[in-house]
Amino acid sequence: MKLRHKSQRKSLHVALFAATLASTTIFPIITQQFNAAQAAPVPAKSADSFVDSIGVNTHFTYGGTPYERFDEMKSKLQEVGIRHIRDGGYNDPDFFNKLKDLGSVGIKSNIIFSGNSMGEVLDVVKSLSGAIEAVEGPNESDLEFFNFSYNGQRFPEGTRAYQQDLYRTIKNDSATKHLPVITPSMGWGEDADKLGLIDDWGDFCNMHNYPNIGQAPTIDLDQYFIPHTNNMCNRLAKWSTETGYHNDLSHDMGISEEAAGKYIPRLLLESFNRNIKRSYLYEFANESNDAGDQSNYGLIRYDGSAKPAYTAIKNMTSLLKEPGANFNPGNLDYSLSVGEDRVHSTLLQKSNGEFYLILWQEANSWDNEGKHDIKVDDLNVTVNLNTPISRAEVYKPKEKGSPILVQDAPSGGRLNNLTVGVPDHPLIIKLIANGASTSGGSNNSGGSSNNSGGGSDNSG
Known part of the structure; x- marks a missing residue:
């Protein structure tokens, strides 16, 4: 419902914020953010x-x-x-x-x-x-x-x-x-x-x-x-x-x-x-x-x-999107080379077994005092994969709908890791597990496309 002075009341929020911190017990949140040292199966959501x-x-x-x-x-x-x-x-x-x-x-x-x-x-x-x-x-x-x-x-x-x-x-x-x-x-x-x-x-x-x-x-x-x-x-x-x-x-x-x-x-x-x-x-x-x-x-x-x-x-x-999908999402066994203080994440899965690992830097993108955008350099992050993965596609949805990087495992092998440049906006890594069905996307067998700032290690 429309409020003509919505932001005026929000700006007063600053004065109340410190008092809230002093008097409120912080609610424990459930997130999908993981420490760099963690390497364990992580449950996905649909x-x-x-x-x-x-x-x-x-x-x-x-x-x-x-x-x-x-x-x-x-x-x-x-x-x-x-x-x-x-x-x-x-x-x-x-x-x-x-x-x-x-x-x-x-x-x-x-x-x-x-x-x-x-x-x-x-x-x-x-x-x-x-x-x-x-x-x-x-x-x-x-x-x-x-x-x-x-x-x-x-x-x-x-x-x-x-x-x-x-x-x-x-x-x-x-x-x-x-x-x-x-x-x-x-x-x-x-x-x-x-x-x-x-x-x-x-x-x-x-x-x-x-x-x-x-x-x-x-x-x-x-x-x-x-x-x-x-x-x-x-x-x-x-x-x-x-x-x-x-x-x-x-x-x-x-x-x-x-x-x-x-x-x-x-x-x-x-x-x-x-x-x-x-x-x-x-x-x-x-x-x-x-x-x-x-x-x-x-x-x-x-x-x-x-x-x-x-x-x-x-x-x-x-x-x-996958409207009407009715399934129990599985786990992806992976770890990141950086901690949750720098990169936040969400793990999703579709009913065909494809995982979608979404990463973004926890960084300020705007300088409110100077009223200008902040240039945040991509952060190189290695995704170590323990779940057998046969193909990875990397997307930057703010910029384009098609993948910026596609990497296939060698015949009979798997992707052990993938290094990507994580920006201060969501980066989506589509991961196809060995034996999972696919739902399209470009096919660069055994290679990569637009492989700027990323790479992978493949082994049999």
Whole structure:
């Protein structure tokens, strides 16, 4: 849901951050990051589960914005491979028709309700049957900007009461009870403490985690947003229904499109590593050509052209998608030559046995003080492979959709290791185990292509 001064409140977050560190026990996270000395089988997750974790905010009722160009927005959503959108609970037949159209091509909607009567909630949800996949409670009702009130009560009492009634309404109707209900979001992470535990009134716990002052994604997640969200619901899996970066460089929170093209895919992967089941980026399209933080959050520009983050996500989803796959991912026995303080990772697998090892440098790509991009040299990393691998393909999805390096093992042999240059944005290594089926890709038998900054050791 739109907030005109979203970044202004986020900039105050700096003053609260130190207090949070001093008073909060850091939530232990589950990641797929490994020490250089570690050499053991590592469990993979389904490749499509990562693709399915990606969502994006839209505003299909906003006039004078690219969202009025519905056919173009629909085409762009399909092209980028995002299957989940988040929008407001508007009782508008034209809005319903648009979301149903998107639902017919597999793009489902999470709908926010922030004050609608319970009767209207049911009307909207039932009108969107087949297009809606989740119902969400009040959006940032802790912020005075939204002037939230329910039965004469404001935040936090009114928010708690509304969420309870929303949950009961959805779960007590046979036509809607199958839908997950998402808890309210907070404009300020620490306001979750004021709301208190509401695990009984939701199926997923909600947070809005905007990285502070243009910094890399990880610190605020672990030391601010997740701990405070746990004070609202500590038994529920998490959804992040707003997160991202804007590109207004006149604002203290703005970063370049180039830096966002590196940070946003990392943000999605870092969230996935922490078992955040879905992350909705804010937002799909720039809302105007004007300066201003709120107008410049889009993955695409006002004219519909793609920003680097859009291209990176499109290439990642194209490579990793496998809708409908139902299997138990296996383990890859490998180690890295550098530690997790320098390189972060995610390990995925498809049902045909292919592994996808994603690596990126944990580095700052943006200088917020000087307002310029930081040049980060690729870091040479050797992937030591104990699992028998017959073929490796290396991709840089921010730059292109085709592999930058292909390496086959010699006939009857295996790849023992592969050295790659890891940038400050995701590098994907597709690894085909001996005996696994393949799903295409270029074939350079016994050799490599575009082998810049990489190499391998092959043996029988």
